Amino acid sequence: MNADKFVPQHSALFEFRPYQRRFAKPLITHHGVWDTREGIILRLVDEAGKIGWGEIAPISWFGSETLEQALDFCRQLPNQITSEMILAIPDCLPACQFGFESAIARVRSWEGVENNFTCSGLLSAGEVALQQWKTLWEKGYRTFKWKIGVDAIAKELAIFDTLIHSLPPSAKLRLDANGGLSYAEAKLWLETCDNIQGELPIEIEFLEQPLAVAELAKMLELSRFYRTAIALDESVATLPQIISCYQQGWRGIFVIKPAIVGSPSKLHQFCQQHEIDAVFSSVFETEIGKQAALNLAVKLSRKHRAVGFGVDHFFAQAEVTNPENLWNNL
Ligand SMILES: O=C(O)CCC(=O)C1=CC=C[C@@H](O)[C@@H]1C(=O)O
Numbered sequence: 001m002n003a004d005k006f007v008p009q010h011s012a013l014f015e016f017r018p019y020q021r022r023f024a025k026p027l028i029t030h031h032g033v034w035d036t037r038e039g040i041i042l043r044l045v046d047e048a049g050k051i052g053w054g055e056i057a058p059i060s061w062f063g064s065e066t067l068e069q070a071l072d073f074c075r076q077l078p079n080q081i082t083s084e085m086i087l088a089i090p091d092c093l094p095a096c097q098f099g100f101e102s103a104i105a106r107v108r109s110w111e112g113v114e115n116n117f118t119c120s121g122l123l124s125a126g127e128v129a130l131q132q133w134k135t136l137w138e139k140g141y142r143t144f145k146w147k148i149g150v151d152a153i154a155k156e157l158a159i160f161d162t163l164i165h166s167l168p169p170s171a172k173l174r175l176d177a178n179g180g181l182s183y184a185e186a187k188l189w190l191e192t193c194d195n196i197q198g199e200l201p202i203e204i205e206f207l208e209q210p211l212a213v214a215e216l217a218k219m220l221e222l223s224r225f226y227r228t229a230i231a232l233d234e235s236v237a238t239l240p241q242i243i244s245c246y247q248q249g250w251r252g253i254f255v256i257k258p259a260i261v262g263s264p265s266k267l268h269q270f271c272q273q274h275e276i277d278a279v280f281s282s283v284f285e286t287e288i289g290k291q292a293a294l295n296l297a298v299k300l301s302r303k304h305r306a307v308g309f310g311v312d313h314f315f316a317q318a319e320v321t322n323p324e325n326l327w328n329n330l
């Protein structure tokens with residue numbers, strides 16, 4: 001895809017600084033226990049002295065590069081980089097593609113992106129969700145995503161029943177299994193969701209990544225059989241995976257994590273050629289990566305789905321939102 005028409009021809013001096021942000025409590029998913037978000041902040045300054053901020057926020061267990069691979073890539077770059085060099089970043093470094101391309105595209109100014117997205121609040125796995133949603137509701141959230149595929153299915157189904165009967169009718173609930181269910185468990189969850197929506201007014205918006213990435217054929221089959229929608233996340237983590245799933249017939253929901261998807265301009269091109277039902281999702285990045293991700297979502301989203309960026313409550317400290325202050329604290 002010839003993306004250079006999307007990236008202004010530019011060159012800039014660049015610096016990079018790694019960062020770490022501990023979660024208030026480790027995030028537990030089927031992938032395991034995640035206690036610290038690590039990433040890299042990029043600071044590009046062009047010949048006119050204009051600054052462009054970017055962020056590299058890998059999730060290697062989703063298929064992006066590791067933090068170490070991203071750091072190695074940054075270390076081997078000259079300190080003067082051009083848009084041609086950025087467009088040549090290989091597909092095996094999707095978080096670097098996103099970080100550098102966002103930075104050079106924003107070298108002009110740092111205005112926060114205007115968006116009127118509604119936001120989904122993330123609920124931790126297990127019973128803690130039964131209290132967590134109330135705090136988020138008071139903050140204005142009306143869509144929630146609950147992590148499943150962690151405890152035994154019988155226990156999670158029991159919590160689900162309590163949760164679904166305590167949520168107000170206007171709430172929307174998403175479930176995210178991170179590929180942790182067996183085929184039989186996925187069918188049981190989908191059957192339960194279909195049945196409960198026949199009894200209660202609440203909407204179960206989708207079941208995210210019920211099966212492992214390798215099980216696309218089975219998820220395609222399940223998507224044709226149950227009313228409750230299925231969303232792919234890990235299966236479509238990078239642009240090549242999005243294209244592959246689309247080519248294999250997936251027309252359900254694509255959960256796109258812009259920070260690890262790869263080149264924003266190449267994703268933009270794909271979304272211009274193919275109407276996909278996309279939900280944009282956080283990778284627990286800082287405000288720098290979040291603004292770049294939402295900037296992309298504003299362009300690509302058909303806006304009828306909440307964005308999955310309600311994750312600030314997973315961190316102990318309130319976030320430093322001003323890029324300069326964030327940079328100076330590293
Ligand atoms: O998408 C959301 O609503 C919030 C972000 C989120 O759920 C995730 C971000 C990064 C890794 C995962 O733990 C998780 C996910 O699987 O979507």
Ligand SMILES: [Mg+2]
Pocket residue numbers: 176178208209233234255
């Ligand atoms: Mg997910």
